[in-house]
Amino acid sequence: MKLKKTTFIWGIICLIFSAQIHRTFSQETPIEPTNFITVVENILLSRRPIKIINGQQIVVDNAVTPKLDNVCPIKTDATAKRIFQEYGAIFVSRGTILPRQCIFDTELDIQSTQNQSMRQSANIGGVQIMLQKPAMEALLKAIQEAAKKKLKISPRGGSLAAGRSYQDTVGLWNSRFYPALNYWVGRRKISRQEADDARALPIRRQVAQVLEWENKGLFFSKDLSKSILFSVAAPGASQHNFLLALDVEQFANKEVRKILAENGWFQTVLSDLPHFTYLGVKETELPALGLKPMLLGNRTFWIPNIVEPTTKLEVKKK
Numbered sequence: 001m002k003l004k005k006t007t008f009i010w011g012i013i014c015l016i017f018s019a020q021i022h023r024t025f026s027q028e029t030p031i032e033p034t035n036f037i038t039v040v041e042n043i044l045l046s047r048r049p050i051k052i053i054n055g056q057q058i059v060v061d062n063a064v065t066p067k068l069d070n071v072c073p074i075k076t077d078a079t080a081k082r083i084f085q086e087y088g089a090i091f092v093s094r095g096t097i098l099p100r101q102c103i104f105d106t107e108l109d110i111q112s113t114q115n116q117s118m119r120q121s122a123n124i125g126g127v128q129i130m131l132q133k134p135a136m137e138a139l140l141k142a143i144q145e146a147a148k149k150k151l152k153i154s155p156r157g158g159s160l161a162a163g164r165s166y167q168d169t170v171g172l173w174n175s176r177f178y179p180a181l182n183y184w185v186g187r188r189k190i191s192r193q194e195a196d197d198a199r200a201l202p203i204r205r206q207v208a209q210v211l212e213w214e215n216k217g218l219f220f221s222k223d224l225s226k227s228i229l230f231s232v233a234a235p236g237a238s239q240h241n242f243l244l245a246l247d248v249e250q251f252a253n254k255e256v257r258k259i260l261a262e263n264g265w266f267q268t269v270l271s272d273l274p275h276f277t278y279l280g281v282k283e284t285e286l287p288a289l290g291l292k293p294m295l296l297g298n299r300t301f302w303i304p305n306i307v308e309p310t311t312k313l314e315v316k317k318k
């Protein structure tokens with residue numbers, strides 16, 4: 001009887017102790033931030049084409065399933081991976097039409113993508129710009145709110161400040177690519193032959209080549225200090241191509257940035273200071289959409305929080 005009583009007391013002690021351990025570990029285990037990849041995959045899945053048969057929603061089997069691998073093959077294409085990392089935020093924008101791919105190769109592709117969305121143009125301070133309709137409505141509301149505080153929100157750099165054609169993005173790319181290439185040839189970091197070869201490449205492969213050089217520290221931005229992708233987009237992959245971005249003249253004004261954020265416009269491309277992206281949500285919703293805040297200077301950039309499960313698997317194999 002005495003033994004049973006002792007066992008019982010020890011049992012209770014062990015229970016309390018294990019509960020305490022469990023509680024301690026639960027408290028210390030960090031909460032995993034939402035993975036941007038998972039969020040985008042769920043968004044794409046929720047947009048699978050469906051039809052109604054006998055009152056039931058049926059997924060259209062023969063339609064192309066918009067998996068992330070089809071939209072932006074981040075596992076197999078290094079350029080797509082970078083594009084998704086740097087400009088991917090648009091894939092969580094709300095109430096807008098999303099591109100079928102994260103990079104397009106032709107003017108026709110960009111035109112048909114732009115045609116699929118509801119578009120709205122407006123004349124802002126004498127500059128004609130075009131955006132997807134929800135983005136434009138939010139911008140006009142922000143401009144009104146700013147005016148009440150005697151502030152202006154205006155496009156920076158003429159009509160290219162918002163929607164851009166494929167050719168517009170090629171022109172901007174070339175404005176960085178050619179001078180930087182000449183610079184690195186002059187510094188003998190890139191040979192004349194390599195430069196000639198790169199000039200002759202189709203754009204998509206030219207982008208891949210530039211990113212490869214940048215991996216070795218040969219940067220192609222205007223001041224050659226950072227990646228070209230923080231300066232201009234890869235052609236056919238710009239948020240401007242998808243009518244969801246605006247370069248703002250008054251980007252340095254904190255109050256302007258606050259008004260834009262309150263109307264769903266955020267900075268999502270790290271260190272591209274005048275560039276704002278329409279996401280159409282409140283700032284408090286951004287972490288759950290897989291975007292993490294990064295402070296640069298006194299500005300908050302919302303960057304895709306990309307967690308790749310394959311990295312963990314590779315570590316396990318070794």
Ligand SMILES: [Zn+2]
Binds near residue numbers: 240245246274276
């Ligand atoms: Zn921009």
